[in-house]
Amino acid sequence: MRKKRKSISYAKWGYIFIVPFFLCYFIFSLIPLVDTIRYSFFEYYRSGIKEIGPTFIGMQNYTSLLQSDMLKYGANTLILWVIGFIPQILIALLLAVWFTDVRLKIRGQQFFKVVIYLPNLIMASAFAMLFFTIFSTNGPVNSILMSAGIITERIDFMGSVFGTRSLIGFMNFLMWFGNTTIMLMAAIMGISIDVFEAAEIDGCSGFKRFFYIILPLIRPILAYTLITAIIGGLQMFDVPQILTNGQGSPDRTSMTLIMFLNSHLKSKNYGMAGALSVYLFIVSGILCFFVYKMTNDDDPDGSKRAAKKRAKEERRRRK
Amino acid sequence: MKSKKPNALRSVIAHIVLIILSFMCLFFFYILIINATRSHADLQKGFSALPGKYFLTNLMKVANDGTFPMFRGILNSLVVSGSSAAICTYFSSLTAYGLYAYDFKLKKVAFTFIMAILVMPTQVTAMGFLRLVTNMGMYDSLLPLIIPSIASPAVFYFMYSYLQSSLPLSLVEAARIDGCGEFRIFNQIVLPIMKPAIAVQAIFTFVGSWNNYFVPALVIQSKEKMTVPILIATLRGADYMNFDSAKIYMMIMVAIVPIILIYLLLSKYIIAGVTLGGVKE
Numbered sequence: 142m143r144k145k146r147k148s149i150s151y152a153k154w155g156y157i158f159i160v161p162f163f164l165c166y167f168i169f170s171l172i173p174l175v176d177t178i179r180y181s182f183f184e185y186y187r188s189g190i191k192e193i194g195p196t197f198i199g200m201q202n203y204t205s206l207l208q209s210d211m212l213k214y215g216a217n218t219l220i221l222w223v224i225g226f227i228p229q230i231l232i233a234l235l236l237a238v239w240f241t242d243v244r245l246k247i248r249g250q251q252f253f254k255v256v257i258y259l260p261n262l263i264m265a266s267a268f269a270m271l272f273f274t275i276f277s278t279n280g281p282v283n284s285i286l287m288s289a290g291i292i293t294e295r296i297d298f299m300g301s302v303f304g305t306r307s308l309i310g311f312m313n314f315l316m317w318f319g320n321t322t323i324m325l326m327a328a329i330m331g332i333s334i335d336v337f338e339a340a341e342i343d344g345c346s347g348f349k350r351f352f353y354i355i356l357p358l359i360r361p362i363l364a365y366t367l368i369t370a371i372i373g374g375l376q377m378f379d380v381p382q383i384l385t386n387g388q389g390s391p392d393r394t395s396m397t398l399i400m401f402l403n404s405h406l407k408s409k410n411y412g413m414a415g416a417l418s419v420y421l422f423i424v425s426g427i428l429c430f431f432v433y434k435m436t437n438d439d440d441p442d443g444s445k446r447a448a449k450k451r452a453k454e455e456r457r458r459r460k
Numbered sequence: 461m462k463s464k465k466p467n468a469l470r471s472v473i474a475h476i477v478l479i480i481l482s483f484m485c486l487f488f489f490y491i492l493i494i495n496a497t498r499s500h501a502d503l504q505k506g507f508s509a510l511p512g513k514y515f516l517t518n519l520m521k522v523a524n525d526g527t528f529p530m531f532r533g534i535l536n537s538l539v540v541s542g543s544s545a546a547i548c549t550y551f552s553s554l555t556a557y558g559l560y561a562y563d564f565k566l567k568k569v570a571f572t573f574i575m576a577i578l579v580m581p582t583q584v585t586a587m588g589f590l591r592l593v594t595n596m597g598m599y600d601s602l603l604p605l606i607i608p609s610i611a612s613p614a615v616f617y618f619m620y621s622y623l624q625s626s627l628p629l630s631l632v633e634a635a636r637i638d639g640c641g642e643f644r645i646f647n648q649i650v651l652p653i654m655k656p657a658i659a660v661q662a663i664f665t666f667v668g669s670w671n672n673y674f675v676p677a678l679v680i681q682s683k684e685k686m687t688v689p690i691l692i693a694t695l696r697g698a699d700y701m702n703f704d705s706a707k708i709y710m711m712i713m714v715a716i717v718p719i720i721l722i723y724l725l726l727s728k729y730i731i732a733g734v735t736l737g738g739v740k741e
Contacts, residue, residue, distance in 0.1 A: 151562050154642045158558025159570055161551050166577070166611035169604075173588025180587065232481070239474045244467055247474055255727045256482045258734070259489075262723050264671040266689040267715045270696055271492055274708055281491050281507040288506065315484060320734060327735040347470070369579065376581045379673045379689075383696050399583050399674070406587060406678060414587040422584045429579050 174422075181415030187408070194412065202416035210393065211401065211417065217389070218397040221306060221381065222374030225313030230366070232318050237325035238351060257319035265379035268316065272308060273299070273384055302394045305385065309395060312380050317373075321366055328362035329355055372428050375421070378403065489720075495709040503705050518710040525707070528691055529683055530714055537687040540605045540676075541669040545662040548609040549619075553658065556619035557650050561632055578613045583674060590678050600681040609669070615661050622657040623650075660733030663726060670719060688715045 181202055185194035236257070239245055247253070260268070276282050276298040283295045298304035332355070340354055356363075378399040381389065387404065389396025398421060405414035495503060498512030522530050559571055582589075593604045627650060635645045651658070673689040680686050686694075692715055695708060723730060 151642070152564035155558050155562030155564040155567065157642075158562070158646070159555050162555040162574075162611050162616065163570070165551075165608060169589065169592070169608040170577075170580075170582075170585050170611065173585040173592050176588030176591055177585055236478070236481075239478075245471050245474055247471070247478070253478050253482060254731055255724075256485050258727070258731060259720070259723065260485050262667055262671075262719050262730075263716050264673075264689055264692070264719070266671075266673045266692045267712050270692050270708075271488060271712050273696065274705065274712075275488060275491055279504070281495065284506040318481075319485075323731055323734045372579050372581065376583055378583070382673075383693050386696050402583060402586065403674070403677075406590060411587060411591070418584050418587055421581065425579070425581050425584060429576060 177415045177418045178422075179415075180411050181419050183412050183415075185412040185415075186410040198412075202412050203419075206413065206416050206420065210396075211398070211420070213393070214389075214396045214398050214401045217393075217395060218374065218377055221309050221313070221377060221395065221397065222371075224306065224310030225317070226370055226374065229314045229318045229321055229370075232314075233321035233325055236318075236322045237329055238355065240322070240326050241329045254319075254323065257322060259319070260315045261317060261320045263316070265316065266383050268312060269380045269383035272312060276308060299384070300391060302391055305391065305395050309381050309384060312384075313377070317370070321370075324362060324366055325359060328359040332358050368428060368431055372425060375399075375425060375428070492709055492713055492716075495706065496713040498706055500704045500706045503709075514706060518706050519714075521704065521707050522710045522714060527683070528695070528711065529686075530688075530691060530711055532684055533686050533688045533691040534714070534718070536602060536685060537670055537689075540602055540687055541666045543606045544609040544669040545666040547606065548612050548615055548665045549658045549662045551610040552612055552615040552619050552661070553651065553654055554646065555616050556623050557646055560620060560623045560627070561629060574613045574616055578617060580613075586674070586678060589675075593679055599679060600685060601679075602685060604679050605669070605672075605676055605687070609665065612665070615665065618661055619654065619657055622654060627653055657736075659729060660736065663722075663730055663733065666722075667719060691715075 180195065182197060182199060183195035184198045184201070185192075185196075187193070239247060240250060240254070274280055278295050278297050282298075283292075286292045287295065296304070298308060336354060336358075337350070340350055345354070376399055377397045381395045381397055382400050382403065385395050387400065389400060398417070402414060402417050402421070405417060491507075494509065494511050496518060497515040498508070499514045499517070502508070502512055502514075522528075555574075559567060589604075593599050598604045631649065632645055635649055640649075671689065672687075673693065676687045677690050677693065680690060692712065695703075695711060
């Protein structure tokens with residue numbers, strides 16, 4: 142009896158416990174994915190109330206997307222992402238170093254941490270709407286600048302390419318720098334205090350400390366932050382969509398890829414939306430591959446690979 | 461002695477930069493709150509740093525506006541975000557426990573699969589999702605905003621890391637010897653152990669769902685089912701110039717104040733949660 146009890150297999154419970162997740166994923170993500178890919182090969186859209194298609198047209202959607210403004214929208218997405226991300230990562234690194242420097246004794250640290258993380262929680266749509274009203278031609282920012290005598294004519298922020306793009310970049314910066322700071326801070330706090338002490342005894346300056354100790358040691362989390370930020374940038378939608386009312390104005394210079402996809406979905410142009418999704422799928426698939434590599438990497442700083450390489454060369458030399 | 465002076469200088473610079481950044485973060489909310497308390501006529505005259513007396517009037521205007529059912533929207537958002545947070549954390553813990561505590565043939569495959577889809581954007585499947593929801597008769601209902609959160613790879617991964625660090629399998633063995641059923645073990649032993657992780661992820665899922673705009677904007681059609689982000693977005697689409705701008709500020713305020721309040725109450729846990737996630741990943 143005892144022996145039999147020991148050999149009871151609990152395997153079926155493992156399956157039972159993970160079934161809801163997989164069932165839900167298959168229904169709400171995998172079937173839609175297959176459906177999306179399938180319709181990308183069809184001519185299928187609505188003109189008025191009449192439904193055209195679905196008729197099989199092969200790769201035509203893909204080629205006509207390449208001839209359309211898709212690449213321009215891709216470039217827009219990249220530009221908007223870069224002008225938000227560069228200041229974000231620089232400021233975040235600076236703050237993370239400051240917050241973790243025991244000699245710097247920053248007062249009210251808790252307050253600053255709470256404040257800089259706050260914008261990350263605000264609804265992007267409400268935030269964009271707020272910026273739209275505040276920066277409109279007769280909004281508060283213009284009237285403050287006017288009464289302070291800094292400008293004599295009202296600035297039309299949303300009327301110029303530079304103004305709109307800077308506003309979007311600024312909002313992305315403001316929404317994400319707090320989050321990144323706290324992540325990097327956690328990474329730096331994970332570094333053993335002994336390392337810093339040893340460096341100090343050896344007469345290490347602040348700059349050297351940053352470039353030769355902190356940066357190399359937080360590389361895995363830095364890479365993780367970078368890749369999640371790239372994927373987030375690829376999905377950029379809410380802020381430009383609401384700030385420019387879905388138009389990407391002026392002259393579609395702030396139109397992102399997901400805004401483009403959204404406009405195809407809204408007009409029920411399923412064939413084109415499908416093909417565009419597949420392009421996005423390929424790009425994010427490549428990015429996913431990197432994240433997968435990173436999260437499963439037991440060799441994050443490349444030291445093992447270097448050791449292996451050295452061993453290999455050693456062997457070759459011996460031959 | 462030598463190194464003291466540059467440190468004092470650095471400290472001053474650090475404080476100045478931090479104050480500027482905090483000012484940038486708070487300035488817009490300050491304008492929002494001030495403007496929400498002033499009347500439309502006052503707002504046209506220009507900006508003032510002091511609050512007005514129209515807070516209640518503006519709030520009543522927002523509450524009584526039938527074309528933008530703001531409070532109905534908040535209720536919808538609460539329902540969607542609350543249920544999403546509940547089922548997302550429960551099922552993610554269940555999946556994480558299933559993969560952590562049991563040995564079965566497809567274990568490795570299942571784990572690899574979830575890791576592979578970890579950062580796949582939802583927008584990629586949006587077209588098929590929209591068609592599926594329409595075919596299932598769930599178009600213009602709140603269900604498609606809630607149910608898919610059962611499968612959240614990122615939350616799963618967080619729960620899995622947490623289990624690895626805090627649930628010894630011998631505890632499960634001991635419960636089994638005492639004759640505890642597998643579901644009971646999960647609900648009465650594992651879930652309480654995971655409380656801190658569940659709290660953190662529940663907050664994040666709630667906020668994420670509260671702020672979500674892309675999917676609700678695709679699925680929801682009728683005004684009385686709209687969540688807060690779509691309502692705010694319809695404001696942008698409306699003819700802005702003919703609008704009472706005091707009311708717009710009040711609407712935005714009503715939309716973001718609940719989250720700010722929750723945040724101020726729970727900020728300690730939220731920041732700890734980000735750190736926890738950051739270190740683990």
